[in-house]
Amino acid sequence: LSGIQDFTNLENLDVSNNVLTTINLITNTSLRLLNLSYNQLTNLDIGENVVLTDLNVGNNSLTLLDVTQNDELVNLYANSNQLVNFDINQNDKLKRLHLDDNALEIVYLSNGANRTITDITLNNNPDLICITVDEVDYSTTNWTARDAAASYSLNCNSVWEVYVTDDTLEETLKTEIQGLDNDGDGKITIEEALLFTGDLDLNGKSIDNI
Numbered sequence: 001l002s003g004i005q006d007f008t009n010l011e012n013l014d015v016s017n018n019v020l021t022t023i024n025l026i027t028n029t030s031l032r033l034l035n036l037s038y039n040q041l042t043n044l045d046i047g048e049n050v051v052l053t054d055l056n057v058g059n060n061s062l063t064l065l066d067v068t069q070n071d072e073l074v075n076l077y078a079n080s081n082q083l084v085n086f087d088i089n090q091n092d093k094l095k096r097l098h099l100d101d102n103a104l105e106i107v108y109l110s111n112g113a114n115r116t117i118t119d120i121t122l123n124n125n126p127d128l129i130c131i132t133v134d135e136v137d138y139s140t141t142n143w144t145a146r147d148a149a150a151s152y153s154l155n156c157n158s159v160w161e162v163y164v165t166d167d168t169l170e171e172t173l174k175t176e177i178q179g180l181d182n183d184g185d186g187k188i189t190i191e192e193a194l195l196f197t198g199d200l201d202l203n204g205k206s207i208d209n210i
Contacts, residue, residue: 004028015039016056025049036060037077046070057081058098067091078102079121085163095119100145104128106160114139121145130156157191166209172202 004013005027012033015023020039025031026048033054036044041060046052047069054075057065062081067073068090075096078086083102088094092113097120099107104125109117114134120143122128128150133139139152153159164170173188174181179198181188202210 053093092116097121100124106156106163107131108156109133109139110154117143122150123147125150130159132156157194158189160190162188162190162193164210166207168205169202169207169210172205172207177201 004010005024008027009030010028011030013028013031014033014035016035016037016039018039020036020041023036023041023044025034025046029048030051031049032051034046034049034052035056037056037058037060039060041057041062044057044062044065046055047066050069051072052070053072055067055070055073056077058077059080062078062083065078065081065083065086067076067088071090072093073091074093076091076094077096077098079098080101083099083104085106086099086104087108088097088111089108090111092111094111094113094117097117100121101124104122105127107122107128110132112134115138122131122143123145125147126149128147131139131146131150131152132155133152136152136154143152162173164173174186177198177200180192180196182192182195
């Protein structure tokens with residue numbers, strides 16, 4: 001979508017139900033309500049849209065959504081995408097959060113204000129096993145829209161695997177770096193990565209993404 005950059009004082013934008021593959025919102029810093037649902041977006045930069053309160057990006061093809069700069073968000077719909085990681089540690093005003101029907105593996109929901117979130121969906125994420133939250137008992141009781149295999153915890157580092165997109169890098173980390181896969185289970189967890197104090201020798205591995 002080109003031309004929207006000139007509307008620098010725009011506060012509400014609804015371009016849902018189109019065939020957008022890209023959109024540039026860097027100059028639209030006054031946006032408060034943004035609806036991009038039912039398009040074909042694969043990436044989205046909202047780092048400059050810091051006054052956003054309502055964001056709907058449901059039913060796209062996003063693999064990443066960074067909302068760390070959007071601390072005014074109240075309602076966030078990111079369902080039906082291809083998200084793998086999601087983090088709301090900066091979003092303490094959230095009341096609604098829809099993340100169902102993604103490819104989530106790592107979800108960090110600890111933000112010091114979990115009780116503010118009254119509407120949350122995490123179901124249909126078959127690879128999501130552990131979800132970090134403020135209060136395990138509260139989340140277990142009140143946030144029930146999750147898969148049976150998923151549970152809440154104060155710390156998931158021993159469960160979550162280091163996320164890499166390069167297959168060669170992943171295989172190298174698992175099989176060639178001494179002292180990294182300490183338990184020999186063929187998986188590199190975040191906890192193992194944090195404890196690693198050795199050297200990463202990746203010379204000549206034909207890695208193209210790190």
